[in-house]
Amino acid sequence: MSSDIQLSLFNNSNSNQRDLIPTDAKIAITPGTYSNMTELAQDCNRCHRCGLGDNRTHAVVGRGNLQAPIMVVGEAPGQTEDETGLPFVGRSGQLLEKILASVKLSTENDVYIANINKCRPENNRAPTPSEMTACTPYLLEQIRLVDPKIILLTGATAVKGLTGDKRGITKIRGQWIEWEGRLCMPIFHPSYLLRNPSKEQGSPKWLMWQDIQAVRAKLDEIRNLQSS
Ligand code: URA
Numbered sequence: 001m002s003s004d005i006q007l008s009l010f011n012n013s014n015s016n017q018r019d020l021i022p023t024d025a026k027i028a029i030t031p032g033t034y035s036n037m038t039e040l041a042q043d044c045n046r047c048h049r050c051g052l053g054d055n056r057t058h059a060v061v062g063r064g065n066l067q068a069p070i071m072v073v074g075e076a077p078g079q080t081e082d083e084t085g086l087p088f089v090g091r092s093g094q095l096l097e098k099i100l101a102s103v104k105l106s107t108e109n110d111v112y113i114a115n116i117n118k119c120r121p122e123n124n125r126a127p128t129p130s131e132m133t134a135c136t137p138y139l140l141e142q143i144r145l146v147d148p149k150i151i152l153l154t155g156a157t158a159v160k161g162l163t164g165d166k167r168g169i170t171k172i173r174g175q176w177i178e179w180e181g182r183l184c185m186p187i188f189h190p191s192y193l194l195r196n197p198s199k200e201q202g203s204p205k206w207l208m209w210q211d212i213q214a215v216r217a218k219l220d221e222i223r224n225l226q227s228s
Contacts, residue, residue, distance in 0.1 A: 022047035025130070029137035031144055037066060040141055044118045049134035052076075052119035052127070058085030062114040062142060064107035069219060071148035072096065073139065075157040075189065076117035076127050087113045092190040096154075099190070099208060103216035110219070112146050114139060116161035132161045143182070149222050150215060151182055155189030174211045176218075183218065187211050 020027050022043055034040040044059035053059075060077035063086050072088075080090035088096050097107070105111055117127040117135045127135075139162065143151070153159045156169040163179045165172070172186045188204050188211075196204045 018043065022049060022053075025049040025134035029141060031140065034141050034145065037062065037142070037145060040138060040145070044138055047118070047135075047138075050119075050131040052117060052121060052131055052135075055122060056119040057082045059118045060085055060087050060115060060120070061118055061138075062112055063087055064112035065109060066112060066146055068107075068110055068112040068146060069149045069222070070105065070111045070152065070215070071143065071146055071150070072111055072113045072152045072154060073158045073162060074113065074115040074154050075161075076115050077120040078124050079120065082120040087115050088190075091194060095190040095193060099212050102209070103212050105212075105216065105219075112142075112148065114142050116158055126157050127161075132157075136161055149183065150218060151179070151184040152215065153184055153186045155192065156186075158189075159186045173207065174214065185211065185215060 018033065018039075021029055021033070034043075041059065041061040044061050047053050047059065060081045074088060074092075077087060078090050078092070081087055081093075087093070096113075100106060100111055107113060116132055116139060118138060119135075121127050121131070151162075153162060156167075159165050159167075159169065159172065163177065163184065165177070169186055169188060169192075173188055174185065177184050177186070188208055193205050193208060199205045
């Protein structure tokens with residue numbers, strides 16, 4: 001076989017594999033399928049690995065620095081996110097930005113934001129286990145591409161979707177866990193804080209303040225180690 005034919009077979013097989021991905025959740029999205037976020041977003045926008053693709057306006061893939069040291073993982077898009085195609089841009093997102101800014105973290109410099117599910121579940125219900133399973137391979141590829149040092153998992157669905165840990169968020173928030181060699185911290189979902197506005201000592205907002213300071217300290221520690 002000539003090397004030209006071998007090369008074209010190689011290229012075709014790669015794109016054929018990608019053509020199959022969006023239609024069937026049984027087809028694995030293997031690590032290395034995507035060489036960049038644009039390709040991944042194209043597939044998400046034509047994906048029907050679960051039923052959520054039938055009703056989307058936009059797949060909501062991610063926003064922020066593609067080389068960020070911190071990745072925030074949410075649950076699934078809401079209405080504003082579905083309309084804009086950007087994660088965490090509604091009320092929860094505005095609070096998330098404030099929390100990050102309180103320790104001088106921003107999506108411009110330090111943070112990339114994504115979700116377990118890229119398409120909006122109707123009436124903002126939680127995604128089902130099979131919807132999460134169908135979609136998480138995209139998130140795994142995003143994590144591989146961004147290569148964050150720290151992953152913040154907002155709420156129990158994000159924790160369960162990525163790590164499989166089914167414990168309640170109040171039990172595990174603020175604790176560092178290691179997942180696939182990466183440091184992860186479960187934190188409250190910002191929507192939970194919107195429903196619990198008290199800032200009293202021990203309240204969810206107060207606990208979030210402790211957690212985000214621990215994240216800032218860990219990032220500084222990692223950066224200091226890298227520069228020494
Ligand atoms: N809640 C989430 O979990 N993700 C979003 O993108 C918006 C709200």
